[in-house]
Amino acid sequence: MQALINHSKLLKTIINLIAFITLIGSIGLSVSYGSTKVPIETVWQAVFHFQPDISAHQVIQELRLPRAITAALIGAFLAVSGAIMQGMTRNPLASPSIMGVTDGAAFALVITLAFYPSVSNLGGTFASFIGAGIAVSIIFIIGTLSSGGLTPVKLALAGVAIGALLRSISSVISLHFQLEKEMGFWMAGGLDGANWNAIKILIFSGIIGMLIALFISKSITVLSLGEEMATGLGQNNTLIKILGIVSVLILTGVSVSIAGAVGFIGLIIPHITRFIMGKDYRWIIPSSAIFGALLLVLADLVSRLVNAPFETPVGAITSLIGVPFFLYLARNSGGGSK
Amino acid sequence: MSTVKIRKRKQFILTMVTLILLIIVMFFISLSTGVIQITPMEVINTLLHNGTEQQALILFDFRLPGIVLALFIGAMLAVSGTILQGVTQNDLADPGILGINTGAGLAVVLYIYFFQDMLTLSGPQSIFLMPFAALLGALFAAGLIYLLAWRSGVNPIRLVLVGIGVNAGFSAILTILQLRMDPQNYRQVTVWLAGDIWNANWNFVLALLPWALLLIPIAIYKAKALDVFNLGDEVAAGLGINVEKERGLLLLIAVALAGAAVAAGGAIAFLGLVVPHIARKLIGPLHQMIIPISTLIGAVLLMIADTIGKNILAPSEIPVGIVVSILSAPYFIYLLMKVK
DSSP: OHHHHHHHHHHHHHHHHHHHHHHHHHHHHHHHOSSSOOOHHHHHHHHHSOOTTSHHHHHIIIIIHHHHHHHHHHHHHHHHHHHHHHHHHTOTTOOTTTTTHHHHHHHHHHHHHHHOTTOOHHHHHHHHHHHHHHHHHHHHHHHHHOTTOOOHHHHHHHHHHHHHHHHHHHHHHHHHTTOHHHHHHHHHOOOTTOOHHHHHHHHHHHHHHHHHHHHTHHHHHHHHTOHHHHHHTTOOHHHHHHHHHHHHHHHHHHHHHHHOOOOSHHHHHHHHHHHHHOSOHHHHHHHHHHHHHHHHHHHHHHHHHTTTTSOOOHHHHHHHHHHHHHHHHHHHHSSSOO | OHHHHHHHHHHHHHHHHHHHHHHHHHHHHHHHOSSSOOOHHHHHHHHTTOSOHHHHIIIIIIIHHHHHHHHHHHHHHHHHHHHHHHHHTOTTOOTTTTTHHHHHHHHHHHHHHHHTTTSOTTSHHHHHHHHHHHHHHHHHHHHHHHHHHOSSSOOHHHHHHHHHHHHHHHHHHHHHHHHTSOHHHHHHHHHHHTTOOTTOOHHHHHHHHHHHHHHHHHHHHTHHHHHHHTTOHHHHHHTTOOHHHHHHHHHHHHHHHHHHHHHHHOOOOSHHHHHHHHHHHHHOSOHHHHHHHHHHHHHHHHHHHHHHHHHTTTTSOOOHHHHHHHHHHHHHHHHHHHOO
């Protein structure tokens, strides 16, 4: 038995390692392909022997590399948010985009930009934390007020409705203040705003969010087995849930403030990693980060190549990947056999 | 028994008359408000061909077609929602939430995309063909949703959930398609998809008219079948109704109404959800009464939403679909909390 566990731990580590190497390779591909192809050796030189007078090096350092890194970080953050949400609520449909959390963040960003047009990057990030918080609170209140309690599926539907509501209000505000372009960007999701400054904010928030996530990962495993059992084991569920929500708000909020509402990553990736890694969230959370990063880097690459030289919003690509998966889940968890 | 029936009939007539009066009042309010104010007296004068040329231009060429269109679209979406809720026995059914509207929208955008060089967008042939394209898209969406939600029966919540998924998929395809269009068409399509009665002109009204005038009466004529569905499939079959045939026909009417409405007014969600609930509250569960009442409520609600959208943040106009969503999404959440 012991040997089996060790073996499977080794196996899991190897899988994660392979995924991580694939991720690095994909980032390399993403930097190398684009409106003009740059050979992979040039990419290597631009990163490790940067020469400012070569224009290809400039393009890589200032545009493509930050973009690929941003994609990786945001993919990781959204996937971890989804994993925490699914673990805490035992709801297979929970994820930042389905539950309206990304819409809440975008909503706050539109309001902030309407009234304080000169808001800084950091200010925008802070606003989107608050917006994500508003969406989570509304869902929480609905769950509490609902007399019979909300089933997972109904909670997901409530999230969709809240998302629609917040999106509509955002549209009104953006129409009035002529912010349609910004609003369109946040709603569709895109990575063309990536730069080193944004990456600094991403890394700073990401460290806090990820540390919390890893810190509570063991407790989430217990929580995912059932609330009574977790209480029985002497776990302070309220504290864990608050920490979990804080982590989701930070990770989702910072992602939306930089790349808009990129959907479905937080839904798909946790399911895939649970399938590979089993039920232990100490494994699921780090793996989700790697796989989420991989998915968004590749989706971004596709979004730039599918209609070159024009960019397709990366959110549309992740939706196309995510919808069949969502439909599969909806069929299986759609309440009852009839 | 018969006194109950008579009382019910009286109540029905009273509600109908009240709603028609409300529509007339809203009609004049809507005609007289806007960036350029025209008093209701002037409106009447202009309608009687006694107004100034400028007033006649504003009323006949700009405001009137928009308002008439809003009336028809509201009525059609409301009836579509009523039928969908009746047939699927599902309080949460609505052509917008189920993705039927987006399916119709996708078909229209495909149509514009492939024929944009051959036709001018608001030219007459293009407008009269659009409802047919929308109908095909709506039918495809409805079929797809039903198929995907089917698992030895269709559970209401699963149907809505699948609808949301299909909706998201169509939306993603739409986003990609839109970016491949030339900028002029792109802008029009974007505004139109938000649920705007864009570019309202009499051609749109004419294109929509046959659909509304043909399908809504058929729906009222078929209303009895909807009442029988309430009793369950076995009872319905026992009463000599060909359940599958009637269900198919009614669904076809609902999808066609939604499709045609989308072709003219864009994707307006939630209206078809809310109206049947209001109608049931007002008149009870009989569909023969619910459908006419829904027709009028849908018409008046969309006219109100259109007027709000045009005036509340003037000079910015808010697409009517967004106004409807803001007003109705909370009600959807409320319903959700009640559904078992």
